[in-house]
Amino acid sequence: MQVVVLASGSKGNAVMVEMDEVKILIDAGISATRIRKGLASFGIEPEELSGILITHEHRDHIAGLTTLSKWYHLPIFARRGTLAALSCAVTVPRELLHPVAGDFVLEGLKVESFATSHDAAESVGWRIGGSEQFVLATDLGFVTSNVQQALEGADILVLEANYDPDMLQDGSYPWPLKRRIMSNRGHLANADAAWALARLKDRPGQVVLAHLSEENNRPEMVEETVRKILHRQGIDLPLSVARQTEPLVLSTENVMYQCS
Structure with missing residues (x-):
């Protein structure tokens, strides 16, 4: 399996997963x-x-969708609530939109959506399974029990670690925005991401800490916070940090690098 995090953060997100010769964005x-x-x-x-x-339908997850669909006519899969919200945000040919409710099979891969707690119409994370397992869980107000279960046993796990609470509290954001980020329908703090990892029974092969806030986080800070908590629990996991502007490439053949 190869995973290419093209971008991750508040200015835009896109991840390509290649597994068993099938490529999914x-x-x-x-x-x-x-x-x-x-x-x-x-x-x-x-x-x-x-x-x-x-x-989900927030702009940092769909900004390129209209043009991409016009150029390449790729099928688009999302929950019904997300597709309904998309119609207000982008112009996509109707025949390309495919609502999903549970699991489905795409070119031989099992694709599962799981509900996440975020202030969107019907926000989800994704689990893709074939010869290996990939999980993406970002934009989480908190880690619910069903999200925690979905994280189990991933060969590569992309998990949100959005903000440091002290940086957020002391930062320049207006209070309503700070309150939204810290709420159960906002984003996941660094330490909360670490504890979600610590609770896993079937630990991931590799972890990507993702969707970092440019204003309220730092790559070195999130890695230090997560490693420190895991170390105290006697846990050592391969960690990397996704960035907004530098693609990150991971492989289950233990090849990992960032490109400028």
Whole structure:
């Protein structure tokens, strides 16, 4: 399995998963041009994608969706509530929209959506299974029991670690926005991500800490916080941090690098 995090953060999110010769894009929150160029840098053409999975309708997850759908006519999969909200945000050919309720099979891979607690119409995380298991869980107000269960046994896990509470409290955001971020329908703090990892019974092979706030977090801070909590629990996990502008590539063949 290969995972390419093209971008992750408040300015846009897009992740490509390749497993068993099937390629799937999760979210299209950056421009279609950037997605095309990012994939091309790894020898992948957008036409090779079997579909696009959407977590929710916020702009940092769908900004490039209209253009991408016009260029490549890729099927788009999301919960019904998300698709209904999409119609207010983007113009996508109706025949490309595929509502999902439970599990479905895409080119031989089992695709599962699981509900997440976020201030969107019907926000979800995604689990993709074939010869290996991939899980993405971002935009979490908190880790519910069903999210915690969905994280189990991933070979590669992309998990939100959005903010440091002290940085958020002392930062320049207006109080209503701070309150939204800290709420149960906002985002996940660094320490909360660490404790979600610590609670796992079937630990992941690799973890990507993702969706970092540019204003209220730092890559070195999130890694230090998570490692410290895990170390205290006697847990050692391979960790990497996804960035907004530098693609991150992971492989279950233990190859991991960032590209400028």
